[in-house]
Amino acid sequence: MxxxxxxxxxxxxxxxxxxxxxxxxxxxxxxxxxxxxxxxxxxxxxxxxxxxxTMCRSSTKDISQVxxxxxxxxxxxxxxxxxxxxxxxxxxxxxxxxxxxxxxxxxxxxxxxxxxSQSQFVKDQSYVREKTSAEFKAKSEKFRKIRTKQLPHTCSRKGYARLTEELVNNSGSKEAPSRVDVWTKAHKKKNGQPVNSEVAEAFNTYLRAFGRGVTRSKLAIVSERDDHMIQIKDQCNDLKDRMSHMEQLIQSLLKNQNEPVQSGEQSNAHVPSSPVSVRDNIYGQKCKILDWTGSGDIIADGHFISSDPQDEVHHVPLGPNAMKVGIDFARKPNAFLWRPTSNICHMEDAIGSIIAWPSEKVRMN
Known part of the structure; x- marks a missing residue:
């Protein structure tokens, strides 16, 4: 029943x-x-x-289920x-x-x-829907075909950046290796042989780092460009050093000018307006401007205006052992000024303007 x-x-x-x-x-x-x-x-x-x-495991790595x-x-x-x-x-x-x-x-x-952890379940569902969609499968197939055309390298997890650093350290030179050298090193084994036949064919037919159709003239242009970039970097570093030295000199000069008088004896001391040789100079007298850094080169032609320490140049007192001069012609346009301003830094900027200059670096005609 x-x-x-x-x-x-x-x-x-x-x-x-x-x-x-x-x-x-x-x-x-x-x-x-x-x-x-x-x-x-x-x-x-x-x-x-x-x-x-149900079937249980102690962790995700556990392969034995109970x-x-x-x-x-x-x-x-x-x-x-x-x-x-x-x-x-x-x-x-x-x-x-x-x-x-x-x-x-x-x-x-x-x-x-x-x-x-419930939000993760929702993310997993959307993730599965995305990875099983027709659009994702088409995109995956596209990139799979692209990967089959790529040439394998031996960098592993090192990458091109650390490989470049390794080549610089091994060569003992500060110059960075070219892209050709880095690419060639990355596609060779330890014994110096290419990774496979396709890489060997690439070495013989074209340089992968620059694309197809590379010639000796193109390589020469690239090499010259790299050398020019190195020179520009050296010049920039040199200019930075010179600017830093000039800032130190300016700060030292301003500090000396702004130091207060500490004793009555010093306050009564006579401050000479300028060396004896320039006291009797006439306004408008022609003069030569020498490089204040000590090279002794004539960097500009100008005319004498004043040597009074109380006169101002760009709203700054002239001070002792200095002269107020006008610039007529710059022989070295890129020469730095003794007292630069926000608008005037080089000698070419001071043409037709008035600047302050050390008295010992002004030679009267």
Missing amino acids: AEGKEKNLLKWLAYGPRKQAISYTGFIINGQRFHVKDIEKSTQNSGVSIDAT AGVVSYYGVLKEIILLDYYTVQIPIFKCHWANVPNGVRVEYGLTLVNLHQ
Whole structure:
């Protein structure tokens, strides 16, 4: 009799349920009343748990699996009643907690965090949809064909940047190796042989670092360009050093001019306006401007204006042992001024203007 009922039940289950199903917000099963989470009552039973037998591993690296009983915890989201004509079966749709991270036991109580690591599940679903789309497969196939045309290198995880640094250290020179040298080194084995036949063919037909059709004239132009860039860098470093030295001299000069008189004896001391040889100079008298850094070269032609320490040049007192001169012609346009300003730094900028210059570096005609 019992076997007949089981066969009859299996027959109706095989037919499938009705196309219409009933949804409930509450349901009583096994003497327990359940409510879905959306009801949000002050007293409700929307939590569910189940002990299931599953395959377990101690970690992601563990390849040996064992069967064990795992307790799963969740919250009831939806209740659907399926009608198989002779029997009705309720189905609970639940929001399950992440067991490794969202469930823990403290002081004999099981604590469940339903929000722990749940966002990752949503990301995984979108990730799977993206990676299985037709657009992604077409893009993947495109890049796969591109990778098949690439020539293998021996840099491994070192990369071209550290390979370049290694070549500089081994050569003992400060000059950086060319792109050709770096590319050639990266596509050779330790014994100096090419990685494969395709790389060997590339060495014989074209240089991959510069593209197809490279010639000796192109290489010469590139080499000359690199040498020119090195020269420009050296000149820039030299100019930086000179500017730093000039700033130090200017700061030292301004410090000496701004030092207060410390004693009455010093305050009564006579400050000469200029050397005896230039006291009797006439306004407008022609003069030669010498390089103030000590080279002795004549860098400009000008005319004498004053040697009074109280006269101002660009709103700065002239001070002792200095002369106020006008610049008529610059023989060395790039020569630095003794007292530069924000607008006038080189001798060519001072043509037609008035500047201050050390008295000992002015030669009267």
